[in-house]
Amino acid sequence: MLTVVLFFLFFSLFLYVLLAGADFGGGIIELFSSSKNQEKTKQTIYRVMGPIWEANHIWIIILIVILWIGFPQYFNIFVVYLHIPITLMLLGITIRGLAFIFRHYDAVKGRSQGSYNALFKLGSILSPLFLGVIFGGLVGGNINLFSENHNLSFKEIYIDGWFNVFSVLIGVFYIALCAFIASNFLIGEADDEDELNLYRKKASYSTIILVFIGLVILAYGYFNEIDFVIDFIENKYSIIAVAISGIVLIPLWKMIKLKRKAWARILAGVQVLLVVSAAMLAHFPDVIITSTKEISILDGVAPDSVIQVLGIALLIGGAIILPGLYHLMKSFQLIKLFK
């Protein structure tokens, strides 16, 4: 049953990174579009993402609930030492939710739309930035546990763990990944040649930036001897995953050229899956790295009776939710496999 629980944990993480990422990415692309194209992009995003918008953001709740039920010790370190970036991320998510409500449910379409758009873009950058910073904090090897040293200052315990170059780089990487996902999603939705070219351009820029930042992270980590990066490079599974994700770029570009949008989307999804897997495989199950030691997610895992029940609940929940979600996406033509 532990495997089932871990599967759902990983699965929700993947779907959150992908679907919320596509959503964040929409805002990021809007930010980097000329004012003429912004309106068009905005409407396309709404048409594509609208029906599943609510569902996209629930994956993070599922993720967090699985963590606290099944892996309470891990969750404890997460919420105590990364309190500040988590709060900042929540702030980003809230700003974004607010702007989203405004943009779509304000009965009066007036000048105020401008400020909603600004808020939306701000939230679209802040949320993925701090999500990345949180991940960087977990694995960056900068967390100082106060149980090991009682003389640490506030800054050493609650700030140094996440406020550093490595974490910020991971944050920027996730921003680029979001833009990559969104632009590849949008390509399939373009109405005319102009729009198509616009999204293609965004897709190629974001791919270049993504690969570049990825390499910067590896180089920075390697020269600064960050354990996570070194293990990442030395772990054959992560390297294979990264290599495949590089190779997949080629068919992805081909499918885009041939306008096979279903395949383009699947391949973009596979890309994300590979990136997330590579990051997880590099260190699993030691997914927290502090300044002194590695902490396994399986340390202090909940008792068997809890894991059993949680696994069953997830299987039942999954059996209800996943077909529902699939039909929702299909009904509104987000999945066009059979057409």
Added chain:
Amino acid sequence: MENLEAARLQMAITLIFHIVFACIGMVMPFFMVISHYKWLKTRKEIYLKLTKAWQRGVAIFFVTGAVSGTALSFELGLLWPEFMKHAGPIIGMPFSLEGAAFFVEAIALGFYLYGWKKLPEKFHWFTGVIIGISGVMSGILVVAANGWMNSPSGFTYENGVFSDINPIEAMLNGAWFTQALHMTLAAFVATGFAVAGIHAYQVYKGRNVELHKKAFRIAIIFAAVAALLQPISGDISAKDVAERQPAKLAALEAHYETEKGAPLYIGGIVDEEKQEVTHKIEIPKALSFLAFGDFDAEVKGLNDFPEDEQPPVAIVHYAFQIMVGIGTLLAIVGLFYLLSLKWKKWQNHRKFWLLFTLMAPLGYIALEAGWIVTEVGRQPWIIYQVMKTKDAVTPMPGIFYSLITYTGMYIVLTCVVSWLLARQIKVLNQNEA
């Protein structure tokens, strides 16, 4: 401000706001699908218009509720890491099921909002019903988790170690049913009166009267029936608390000394220093009867509990008075509405609509007061007689700043939502004129 106080205040403020968003999200879909049903039956445009207006309300509150719910699911850990470390696995069952129910709600909402003219009519309507049912399920499950904090079960606790965890037993703890029943009814009372009140105001002002009267009728019938049932559920809850949490009962009645045939205090001013209640109305032996069904039963006073296990008295007593007072008033007003169905001419008076306008906020005030009773009344415990709130709080100093951030965030969220709803109603009326 001390860290513990700041953390408690932040939790309280977050919950006070979240409860409103969540309850509206739970109850409004039912109003919406009834109006939708009437549209399908009668094909009167006005019902379609009303359904779509309420649909926007549901969508706005769902997104707001989802955002504040996301924040809340993190806050539990951010503020109370020690609590979550031990309680998380034990009460995980209702939370994971709640996650599933919430997800179903989101999927159904996607179908409903975007399904007009795209889905078969009956299926489309049915997805609306699912939104309501899964919303109520989520509410019940979250309350079950809170019930566990009042009535912990499903584990063995020895020397600070939790073992023999049985998540199902924890979910079906002794308090879950009474609390869930009370809360579900409260959600219908509060939202019903609030929605009915908003539409009553429009009728009172003579704006778009036909539509707002129809809206009022749908909302008020839920509110009236739930308000009449609520005192029964309240009585069950009181007896439950009397048996399980005698200190809470003593606090909500501001009862310091143990006595047989205890009187019921209505109102009054609590002096915590002198341990007395002045300016109250006293009904002899009534408390013993209400709590235990026996006029001579012994009711334990606060002084029988160790000083460090006594909840704050004044706030709990006042909140309880507010809840019961408003509850009684709303039951009477609910009955008044049902009678007005027989004596139809009452509804022709403008004062009829003014009365219901004034009722609009009361249900929510009572609901918040009720949560203050149950949460503050449980103090100093976070898990009743197992873990104290002060032992659960985060070690990180400076929670005061977090308190300010979250409070600001929720105030903005509330202003925004109220402003948007006002705009919705304005536009709705304009289109009619």
